[in-house]
Structures are given as C-alpha cells and as structure tokens.
Amino acid sequence: MTQTAAPGPGRHRRREHWVPVERRLLGLDRRTLVPAGLVALLVALALGILPAVDAAVPLHDPVRAGDVVQVGPDVQFSPAAGANLVSGLRRSTGGAGYPNRASVTYEGARFTVTADRYDGTPEQLLAQIRTTDAGLRGNGDPRVTGKPVAILNGSGQRGVTAQVNGAHTRGLVAAFVFDRTGVEIEVLGPATVDVSSAPAITGMIRSVQPTREGRPTREGRPTREGGGA
Amino acid sequence: MTTAARQAAIERTGWGNGFSLWQPRNACFWVYAGVVGYGLWFAYNLVDSQVRVYGPALGTSALIFAVYGLLLWWFTARIDRYSRQPRGLVIAGFVWGGLGATWTIAVHANTSMLHLYQKLVSPEFSLDWGAGLTAPVFEELGKGSGVLLLMFLAPRVVRTAYDGFILGAFTGLGFEIVEDILYALRSAPDEFGSHQLATSLHTDVLRLVTGFSSHILYSAVFCAGLVYLLGTPGQRRRPVLGPVLMLTAMVLHFLWDSTTALSGGDGLVVVVLMVVISLVAIAIVITVFRVTVRPERDAMRAVMQPEVDTGVLTPVELDALAGGWRQRHRYRAAGGLRDRRRRRHRLAAAHDLADQIAKAGGRDTRRVQVTRSELARLALSSPEGP
Numbered sequence: 001m002t003q004t005a006a007p008g009p010g011r012h013r014r015r016e017h018w019v020p021v022e023r024r025l026l027g028l029d030r031r032t033l034v035p036a037g038l039v040a041l042l043v044a045l046a047l048g049i050l051p052a053v054d055a056a057v058p059l060h061d062p063v064r065a066g067d068v069v070q071v072g073p074d075v076q077f078s079p080a081a082g083a084n085l086v087s088g089l090r091r092s093t094g095g096a097g098y099p100n101r102a103s104v105t106y107e108g109a110r111f112t113v114t115a116d117r118y119d120g121t122p123e124q125l126l127a128q129i130r131t132t133d134a135g136l137r138g139n140g141d142p143r144v145t146g147k148p149v150a151i152l153n154g155s156g157q158r159g160v161t162a163q164v165n166g167a168h169t170r171g172l173v174a175a176f177v178f179d180r181t182g183v184e185i186e187v188l189g190p191a192t193v194d195v196s197s198a199p200a201i202t203g204m205i206r207s208v209q210p211t212r213e214g215r216p217t218r219e220g221r222p223t224r225e226g227g228g229a
Numbered sequence: 230m231t232t233a234a235r236q237a238a239i240e241r242t243g244w245g246n247g248f249s250l251w252q253p254r255n256a257c258f259w260v261y262a263g264v265v266g267y268g269l270w271f272a273y274n275l276v277d278s279q280v281r282v283y284g285p286a287l288g289t290s291a292l293i294f295a296v297y298g299l300l301l302w303w304f305t306a307r308i309d310r311y312s313r314q315p316r317g318l319v320i321a322g323f324v325w326g327g328l329g330a331t332w333t334i335a336v337h338a339n340t341s342m343l344h345l346y347q348k349l350v351s352p353e354f355s356l357d358w359g360a361g362l363t364a365p366v367f368e369e370l371g372k373g374s375g376v377l378l379l380m381f382l383a384p385r386v387v388r389t390a391y392d393g394f395i396l397g398a399f400t401g402l403g404f405e406i407v408e409d410i411l412y413a414l415r416s417a418p419d420e421f422g423s424h425q426l427a428t429s430l431h432t433d434v435l436r437l438v439t440g441f442s443s444h445i446l447y448s449a450v451f452c453a454g455l456v457y458l459l460g461t462p463g464q465r466r467r468p469v470l471g472p473v474l475m476l477t478a479m480v481l482h483f484l485w486d487s488t489t490a491l492s493g494g495d496g497l498v499v500v501v502l503m504v505v506i507s508l509v510a511i512a513i514v515i516t517v518f519r520v521t522v523r524p525e526r527d528a529m530r531a532v533m534q535p536e537v538d539t540g541v542l543t544p545v546e547l548d549a550l551a552g553g554w555r556q557r558h559r560y561r562a563a564g565g566l567r568d569r570r571r572r573r574h575r576l577a578a579a580h581d582l583a584d585q586i587a588k589a590g591g592r593d594t595r596r597v598q599v600t601r602s603e604l605a606r607l608a609l610s611s612p613e614g615p
Contacts (some may be wrong), residue, residue: 019254028256034380039374043264046334046367047249050341055338057348089352099356117420125421132422182421190488 060084063104070102070211074181075115079104080200083111086151091211104204107197108170110188111204117184122159123148125175125182130162141186142166144173154206161205163196164188171198178210231535236591238531241463242524243388244312245587250321250382257378261325264509266327272338272407282419286429290413293433298406301445305402308518309395311525311551318383319399325375326403326448334371335404339363361487365479369451372400372444373475376452380459388463390456392522397452401444401481408444409436441508442503443485447515451478453521464524474517481510526551532583532591541604550579571607578603 063069065081069092079085088102103112118125130144146163151174153159161177164186167229171188184207189195239245252258262383280287306319341362347355376396380387386397416432417425455472460466484491484506492498530551536542542550549560561572582600 017249017254024254027254028259029254032381035377036260039257039260039264039378042370042374043260043334046338046341046371050345052339054341054344054348056323057345058378059344059348063311085352087347087352089356097489118423120423121484128421128423132282132418136279153334184421 003102010057059084059086061191069100069104069113069181071100071102071113072098072115072181074178074211075113075183075208076100076211077113077204079111079204080106083108083200083204084111088113091150106200107190107195108193109198109200109201111201112184112188113208114184114186115181117180118177119180120177121180122175122177125177125184126160126162126173129173129175129184129221133164142169142171146172151205153209155209157209159183170194170196174205174208181210183208232591234531235535238528239587239591241369241388242312242528242534243392244462244528245584245590246315246383246385248315248321248383248386250317256437257381257384261321261329261375261378261382264322264333268330268332272328272330275332276419279414279417280589283414283421283425283429286417286425287410287414289426290410290429292410292487293412293436293437294406297409297437298402298438300406301402301440302303302399305395305398305445308398310580311391311522311529312389312587314395314420315383315386316604318386319372319396321382322379322396323403325378326372326400326405326444327407328403328423330368330371330404330571331407332401334374338367338371339347342367344423357490359489361483361490364486365447365482368404368444369447369475369482371450372397372404372448373455376401377459380456384461387456388461389521389524390453390464392527393456394449394453394517395523395536397450397455398445399446400452401446401448404448405440405444409433409440411416412436413479439503439507442510443482446510447482448527450481450514450517451475454478455518468537477513478482479512481506485510505615526553529583532586536579536601541582541601546575546579549576550583575607578607 023030025033025174039092061084063079063081063083063085066078067081067085068076068078068091069085069088070076071088076091083104083106086103086105087099088104089098100116101112101114103110126144126148133141133143142164143166144162145165148162151159151161154178157176157178159174159175161172164171164173166188168191169188170191171186173187174185176183176185183207185208187196187201187205195201242535250258250261276287302323309319339360343355346359347532348361376387376393382394387393413429413432413436416428419428440521451474454471454477456464456471457470457474459469485503488499488502488506492502530547531540533547533550537544537547545560545563549556557576560576561569564572581602582597585594585597585600
C-alpha cells in the first residue's frame with residue numbers, strides 16, 4: 001500500500017526549482033547560463049585579465065639627473081639618475097597634493113620613502129617600525145634584525161638605521177624625524193647581494209631631507225627642521 | 230476592484246513568493262557561491278595578516294560600523310513596506326555586496342586599473358582621476374552583478390524595478406560597511422601606527438557622515454535601472470530609462486570620487502562639492518524611489534481593496550496602507566494622541582494581512598483568517614471603531 005503525502009511548503013519549493021530535462025545543459029538550467037556567464041566574465045576580467053595586462057605592461061619612468069621626488073608636503077629626496085620611479089610624484093607636478101609614500105627601483109634594489117606625522121625620536125620610530133613589521137609579516141617577509149646605528153643625511157640631520165632580512169630579501173631600514181614629520185626609508189634587494197651599501201643607494205639615503213628649511217616650530221621660533229646631531 | 234485584480238497584482242509583483250539560495254541546477258548559484266567564497270577567503274587572509282598589529286583599530290571600527298549597518302538596515306527594511314522581499318534574499322544581496330563585490334571584483338580590478346593609468350598615462354593622472362574613472366565602473370558593476378544573479382535565482386520574487394531598488398540598497402549596504410571597515414584598517418598604519426585608534430576613528434567619523442549618500446544610494450539607483458533594462462514578467466523593459474539610471478549612478482560615483490581633483494586640492498571647495506553632490510544624489514534617489522514605488526503601491530491597493538469592500542478596512546486606512554509617509558502620518562494623527570497607538574497597530578496588522586494574503590496566493594487560508602481577526606480585535610478595542 002502506498003501513501004501520498006499532502007504537498008508541504010518544502011515540496012512546493014522543490015517543484016518551483018525543478019528543471020525539466022530538455023532545459024538542462026550539463027545538468028544546469030539553460031536559462032541561467034547567460035547571466036551566470038556574464039558575471040563570470042566580469043570576475044575573470046577583475047581577477048585574471050586586468051592583473052595580467054597590468055603585469056605585462058612595463059612601468060618605465062626613468063629619473064633624470066636633478067629630479068626631486070616629493071613625499072607628502074614636508075619631505076623630498078633625489079633618486080639616482082637612471083632609477084625607475086615606481087610610485088610617487090616628482091616635485092612641483094602634484095596637482096592635488098603629494099602622496100606620503102614614494103618608491104624607486106635601482107639596479108635590483110627597491111628604495112621606498114614614507115613620510116607622516118610622528119611625535120618621537122628616530123630611535124622610537126625605528127622601534128615602532130620593528131614592532132609593526134614583526135606583527136604584520138609572515139616568516140618569509142623581511143624583518144628588522146640588526147641593532148640601530150646612527151646615520152646623518154646630507155643636511156646633517158641625525159637618524160638611525162638597522163638591517164632587515166627576509167627569506168628572499170635583505171637590506172636596511174632607516175628612520176628620521178624632521179620636526180614632527182617621521183620618515184621611514186626602506187631599501188630591499190635580493191638576499192644574495194647587499195644592495196644597501198652601494199654608493200648610489202647611500203647617496204639616495206643622504207638626499208632624504210625636509211622640504212622647507214627654517215619652517216617655524218610649534219613655539220614659532222625658526223629652526224633647522226629636525227635639528228642636526 | 231475585485232479578487233481577480235488582487236490575483237493579478239500578486240502574480241505581477243511576485244509578492245509572497247519564497248526564496249531559497251540552494252539551487253544546484255542554477256548556474257547563478259555556483260557563480261554566487263564561488264565569488265562569495267573567494268571574497269571570504271581573501272578577507273580572512275587580509276584580516277589575519279594585520280590583526281596582530283591593528284587589532285584594536287579593526288575591532289573598534291568593526292563594532293562602530295556594525296551598529297551603523299544595523300541602523301541603515303532598519304531604514305532600508307522600513308522603506309521595503311509594500312511587496313516585501315524575503316529575508317533570505319536581502320541577506321544574500323548584503324553578503325554579495327560585503328564579500329563578493331568588494332574582495333573578489335572591486336579590489337582587484339581597481340588596483341590593476343590604477344596601475345595601468347599610472348603606466349599608460351601618468352602617475353599624476355592616476356592619483357588625481359584614477360579612482361574616479363575606475364571605482365564607478367567596477368564597483369557599480371560588481372554590486373549590480375550580484376542583483377543580476379539574484380534576479381535569476383529568484384525570478385518569481387524579483388519582479389519590479391522597486392525590487393531592484395531595494396535589493397540594490399541592501400547590496401550597497403553590505404559593500405559600504407565592509408569598505409568602511411577596510412578604510413579604517415588602512416588608516417591604522419598612518420603616523421606609522423603610533424596612534425592607530427585615533428587615525429582609524431578619524432576615518433570612521435568621515436565615513437559615518439558621508440556613508441548614506443554613497444554606495445547604498447548608487448546601487449539602489451543602478452539596480453532599479455538594471456531591472457528596467459532587462460525587464461521581467463512584472464516589469465516591461467525600459468531600454469532607455471534603465472541605462473540612464475545605471476549611468477546616473479556611475480556619474481554620481483565618479484563625481485564623489487573626483488572631488489579632490491575637481492577642486493584642485495582646495496579643502497573648502499572639496500567640502501562644498503561634497504555637500505552639493507550629496508544633495509543632488511539624494512534628490513535623484515528620492516525621484517527614483519517615487520517612480521519605482523508607484524506600481525508597488527498600486528499592488529497594495531489591489532490586494533487590499535476587497536478587504537475594504539467587506540468592511541475589514543476603511544478607505545482611509547487603505548489610503549494610508551498604499552500611500553506614502555504623509556498619508557500614514559495623517560491617518561495616525563487623525564485619532565489624536567490617545568488613539569495614535571491603536572492606529573499604528575491597525576496599520577501594522579493590515580500589512581501582516583496583506584503579506585499573508587500574498588503568501589496564500591489570494592486564497593482565504595487559516596493564516597489569512599487569523600491575521601484578519603487581529604484587525605477586528607484592534608478595531609473593537611476602541612470605542613470609536615477604526
């Protein structure tokens with residue numbers, strides 16, 4: 001004896017979603033293939049095609065002798081001639097302001113300068129960078145490993161630097177504080193070569209300095225920003 | 230109007246039909262699951278890489294925007310007062326906006342396009358105009374594509390341009406909340422992470438102030454246009470109006486993202502532009518709301534007219550039920566302060582009855598009779614009657 005159950009809401013829903021065999025392609029409802037395909041195309045464009053085109057188009061923005069890169073409103077540096085400006089703007093070309101990070105590549109090294117407001121000493125800034133790097137990055141990524149060593153930039157302002165090491169990279173990080181603007185300089189290259197000691201890289205580090213000399217301090221007294229060591 | 234008109238209105242709007250996301254024979258289901266799944270994985274990795282350092286900023290912002298999201302959810306659910314969308318469907322829209330449109334589509338496309346503008350035009354152009362020329366395209370298409378999938382996952386529910394408007398708003402809400410948290414997380418490293426709570430809270434406040442006039446609004450307009458463009462059994466195709474609305478949402482988004490470039494970096498001009506763009510955007514969304522809600526109100530009137538004919542509702546109550554906030558306010562206020570509460574309850578009970586009638590396909594089921602008796606109970610509780 002068979003029993004026929006009264007159709008409940010679940011059974012009604014199943015009937016609603018039932019797709020007759022003649023309307024299927026590879027088991028899927030033919031009527032849904034076009035919208036699903038359109039969305040899949042958009043996803044492919046976003047996730048695959050555009051990143052591939054981006055990777056295939058080379059970035060070629062060579063730095064000429066005398067070019068100055070502006071980082072935020074208060075910091076600038078002079079990349080070595082022949083370096084490739086990867087991000088950031090040259091001085092006096094920023095329409096709506098300058099980004100607070102700029103990067104150039106030079107003979108296998110990547111040289112990045114970040115400037116932002118900071119109340120503290122270069123040592124404290126380096127300690128902050130060390131803590132952040134240790135928390136953010138995985139085991140393979142570069143971490144600040146060396147002890148802080150004092151350095152001077154081209155205008156005599158004192159900063160600190162330390163070595164960074166990763167599974168595939170090595171280099172250095174340097175910290176300056178010009179008045180209330182902190183500056184982080186990161187130089188990374190392949191693990192097999194010490195790019196940070198190259199003369200051109202040392203020159204770029206020394207070129208990082210405040211934009212406006214003699215800007216009034218909070219007390220209104222003109223001074224050399226950051227105060228030289 | 231007759232019960233035939235009632236049946237026609239229910240059929241046309243898809244009112245009362247249920248929604249189940251699990252549809253293995255529907256190709257849209259697999260695309261939806263794949264895109265949301267990838268977005269979830271990407272978001273998890275992003276949070277996992279930063280939470281050890283920026284946990285306080287992330288936690289605080291997530292809490293703030295969760296509360297903010299609940300308020301906006303409540304508001305969006307309030308305007309969906311006629312042929313209401315099933316809860317599962319609006320949650321599916323919200324999840325797509327928050328996980329799929331953001332992390333699977335917009336983040337990757339925007340990043341690549343900004344790089345390409347930098348390489349092919351100039352770094353200055355990319356910084357000034359890149360966001361304005363990229364985000365409106367990929368973010369609106371990203372959110373709209375979710376509503377396109379839902380149209381084919383719930384073809385018996387998403388029937389009118391107003392359905393697109395509401396689903397678009399929920400999808401935009403998901404996008405907005407997640408994007409707000411992402412922006413707050415991106416602000417945490419400002420000042421080298423030395424004041425992560427202060428810098429992220431500053432971003433939180435800015436996003437709270439400007440939140441309503443951005444993604445929720447753009448997607449509501451865009452997705453109403455999408456339904457007009459495609460047409461449904463309950464909405465004839467409008468091949469001009471549809472694309473015009475979609476393009477309008479993109480232009481508003483472009484203007485919003487380009488205020489700094491348009492102002493030449495002048496802070497005061499940026500603020501003036503933001504206020505003007507917000508006012509224009511709000512005027513546009515109110516207009517689109519009024520245009521798209523009209524058939525929904527007509528449907529409510531058609532479904533409930535037989536209840537007026539049989540004396541369950543009064544004509545004034547039907548006007549309030551199928552009208553805008555002015556009619557509802559006028560009805561509630563007509564009884565004075567003492568009767569205001571009962572009148573509010575009568576309207577809520579009438580909405581319940583309309584929903585039950587729609588769910589029953591216009592038939593007089595037990596549930597319909599129970600909700601109808603509620604109206605009678607609320608009428609009897611006042612000596613003056615309805």
